[in-house]
Amino acid sequence: MSGTGDLERRYRRLIGWYPREFRRAHEDEMLTLLLETAEDGRTGPTLREAADLVLGAVRVRLRHAFGPRSVPHWRRAVDLSAAVAPLLVLVPALGTAVAVAGVEFASGEPLSLLKWLALPGAGLLLLLLAWSGHRRTAAAWAWVLAVAEALSMARHALLGGLHGFPTSFPLVATATAALLMTFAGDLRDGARALRRRQALPWAVLGVLVQPPLVMTLTNQAALWDVAALPLLAAAAGVAVRSPAGRRALVLLSPMVSATYGLRTVSSLVLDGTPLIPAVAGALSAGIGLAVVLRGRGPEGDAVRG
Amino acid sequence: MKPLQEPTFLILTALAAGPRHGYGIVADVVEISAGRVRLRPGTLYAALDRLEADGLVAADREEIVDGRVRRYYRLTEGGAARLDAEAGRLSRNAEAARSRLRALRGPMGGTA
Incomplete structure (x- = not known):
């Protein structure tokens, strides 16, 4: 040349x-x-x-x-995230409920389904309120759930020290949902966008942020990490193709990192299994990057906005 | 209103003489600043992109020279008003500085 x-x-x-x-x-x-x-x-x-x-x-x-031109993208991202957030409250709560019921059933203890279905029920109500466009009521309900979770955590901390810290996901999830709904414009717009063109990555995200069920069924939390993190990266890779999707990922990151971040760290530090998070991290980075690069075709808008 | 950064001020000043393409702006800025400021392409086009978004400059026309694209930019009315306001501000500041320096040198330097 x-x-x-x-x-x-x-x-x-x-x-x-x-x-x-x-x-x-x-x-x-x-x-x-x-x-x-x-x-x-x-x-x-x-x-x-x-x-x-x-x-x-x-x-x-x-x-x-x-900059000023990004404001509409951020507004759409807040609406989209506020529509996704109830899913990320509901699905893990359902996973936990089913997992705990399974343990109680296996051990022959009397089932306390009512107790374990309280949070999924609260999450379902949040989802219905949000997706039917009752933003203020949904935001108020999310704040109630966040405060209840905070009080529950405080009670556990008083009783048993900070042992329960890694299980703070419900508090992070409900508080993030409450914040997003407080600042959202129209939740119905976000829900419509979710159904119209971005359902797949968010559905994957929703299902993945519920390790308790799989952990209980397989007793292999580390294997779940290996499988879940690359899938999570692929879902994120799809979401980053739109300006609002990228920003929504940023806004929802506390919810995801509260689960996978803390679990990966605890696996690395407490369990002494550095290979598992390393493999999961490398796979995630590779798959996420591949999905992002695949979306950089002439018609894609992977880097706009 | 926020003061303009020097490269931005010089780009707008270059365009005040008429539409210019990238190379023309760089050459004009060197001349205006007496060789002190030499804009690099990354700085120039980041500034032009921002000024275009703010409505201070606009694309005027394109030419193909030796198979390569040359896009000309022009100052908009908003850009001219902004440059005028900034020039006035700098001029007032400069005049205030000169006037005080004259007063300072008067008693110190005498009439020599």
């Missing part, structure tokens, strides 16, 4: 750091300017040019992510 061809290819690789929308508008003219100002015979960008292009890309990406 000629020197100019090499130089152009290397410049294009650096310009690849910019968002797709920006590149569509400016890539060719940027390249023209870079080639016009490069000395004859040069085959690669100078360090200063490379730094300028990468820093420019960071500036443009930050402005697109948080």
Whole structure:
């Protein structure tokens, strides 16, 4: 390849750091300017040019992510997340209820279904309120659940120290749901978007954030991590293809990390099985990246907004 | 209103003389700043993208020269008003500084 061809290819690789929308508008003219100002015979960008292009890309990406033009995307993301959040409260609660009932049944203890169905019932009510568009009532109900969870945690902490901290998922889930619903615009819009085009990744997310059931059935929490984290990454990879989906993932990350983050850390530190989280993490990163890159076709908008 | 950063001020000043393409803006900014400011492509196009989004500059036309795209940018009315306001602010500040320096040098430097 000629020197100019090499130089152009290397410049294009650096310009690849910019968002797709920006590149569509400016890539060719940027390249023209870079080639016009490069000395004859040069085959690669100078360090200063490379730094300028990468820093420019960071500036443009930050402005697109948080600038005034990103406000509609954030609004849609809050609506979408607020519609997803009740699912992430309900599904793990159902998983826990079924798992605990299974343990009680196996051990011959009398079933206390009413006790264990209280949280799933509360989660179902939250989902119905949210998806029928009763935003304020849903937000108030989510706050009630969050406060109840906080009081329950405080009681456990008083009785048994901070032993129960890794099981704080219901508190994180209900508090995140309450916050999202408080600031959401129209929950019906979020629910419609969820049903229309983004149901798959969120459904996967909802099912995956309920390890208690699988843990009880298989008694293999670590294997669940290996299977669940890559699936979670793939679901996230689908979600990141839209600007609102990417932002919704950020808003929902406390709910997911409260489960998988704490569990992975406890598996690493307490159980002494560093291989499992390492394998799960590597698989997740690979699959998530593959899904994201697959969505960067000409018609995709993986890096817009 | 937030003061303009120097590269932004110089880009708008370059475009105040008429539509320019990227290379033209870079060359004009070097001239305006007496060789002190040399805009690099990453800085220039990040600024142009922001100024376009803010409605201060707009794409004027495109040309193909030697098979390569050249897009011209022009100052909008909003951009001209913003540049005028910034130039006025800098001018007032500069005048205040000069006036005080004259007063300072008067008694100190005498009439020599």
